[in-house]
Amino acid sequence: MIEKKIRIGTRDSELALWQAHTVQNKLHELGYKTEIIAVKSTGDIILDKPLYELGITGIFTKTLDIAMLKGDVDIAVHSMKDVPTTLPIGIVQAAVLERANTLDILVHKGNLDFLNSEGTIASGSLRRKAQWLHKYPTHQVEDLRGNVNTRMQKLKDNNWNGAIFAAAGLERINLKPDTFLNLDWMIPAPAQGAMVVVAMENDEFTKEALAKLNHKESEICTFIERQFLRTLEGGCTAPIGALAVKKGKQIEFQGVLFSLDGKEKYSIEKSCNFDSYLNFGQECAKEILENGGKSLMDKLRAELKVK
Template sequence: MTKTIRIGTRDSELALWQANTVQKRLEDLGFTTHLVPVKSTGDIILDKPLYELGITGIFTKTLDVAMLNGDIDIAVHSMKDVPTALPTGIVEAAILKRANVKDILVHKGLSFLNTKGTIATGSLRRKAQWLYKYPTHTVVDLRGNVNTRMQKLTDSDWNGAIFAAAGLERINLKPEHFIDLDWMIPAPAQGAMLVVAKEKDTYCLEALSNLNDKTSEICVHIEREFLRELEGGCTAPIGALAQIKENTVFFTGALFSLDGKDKIEVIKEVNIEQAKNLGEICAQEVLNNGGRELMKVIKAEIK
């Protein structure tokens, strides 16, 4: 059996770049495809911080519905936007080789770093980590797709804004004035692209299996397991990064208070053969070291 694989995607430039990448990979393998762009709720409502919208998977839900309704066959996502629990009937089909995992600061000069400054980000994780390192600074909310956020920075009096390096690199928007935030723990699965399909769609699942990168899959699953165990459905400032070097998994994960004053971190090195449940084990360590109490505070403050 052959069929045209309908690829669902958000309609931002970055999302379309990701979908086009998957489309080219599939077509190079001999499959026939068709792109189906849709606009998500997260792209439409830009006047509220993401955590205030109270919707899990705000960037993915529209595509989930389209898939379950039979309007698309597969969907391409930035994996860090995908909830740790997928809807019933939808499964992970491929995780592509991971790109740059770092956060970067796009700035207008760095003299403000040791005094007072204003930084923009729509991420609680980035805000908390920035305030942990720079408690005298102000952090303001920044929403919109990558292009919109970059323009807002240009038009503002902010000193800088924080972006995922991978997103800017993919669409050639990385400017001259930026620094890598090597000290900032990225979002779980940052830099990874996920393709999902219907659980019973054997044709698409088999096609997409050719695109899966095993090393990336292992790392992001550890990070997302850490996130799932900590979060329990609540948006919280959580960073996690797993990397594999010579059969050793290096993991760093942390939970921060919303104001950035508190940080509970865990760092582990294990042989890849012992990496099963590593994310869960690390999350439990954080919870047992004050994380449970901190999560209660975070949930109360976000409501």
């Protein structure tokens, strides 16, 4: 009989709680006892400033990191794209669940005529904003912050033509409306659509439990994307997109780096064998840096004050 109760830390938004309950249900099926403990993160509380102005990487994960290090919770469940590529000392990645939809979508108000003229869309993501302006240079992009429920309400309350969301988040809590457009040309955030569970490095019982939830293909593809991000040294805010997809015995990779206004773009498309991926993300990033990306990253760091 498994006796220890695993305390699951989560943000208190509807989506975060859905993710925590998903992990809880999977652990219950394996016979583990659990308890969910919800905490509010700084990223949820401060909604009047763009994320990059707050000067914190991992703003959505920091509160849970502290709760884990203090011993208040045993594990934390995150949208993997929100997690910094370097975890705090003592905390380790314990499981990546099978990845969901990786696409970004445009939620609109039923009329897409603005795509051929001038328009205003909303997004709090520099990556989405840069890619949108690259494709639609005459458009305006307004800042949009908050959890998915808050952002959907803000879209209704404003006269914007649309707003960009991760498809997975809306699908998970049944918020995806009929009026959406798949942005299959937009490269998603590294690890978009994936959920990650972190645990304390010295907690063998919990790590062993979570290892049973790990989806190897999702773990490898997100590893490549996050290695690409870390090598570019983009933190969680710079306009960087990455997507690795397994096709047969190959992993096909797309990576992009944009200027904030979307005018400068560096991209790469490459593939590697499924069993030789360990330095693949790093190699792709270095190629971008060597072909002009380094000067853009230096400029971005100055603009965003990212250290």
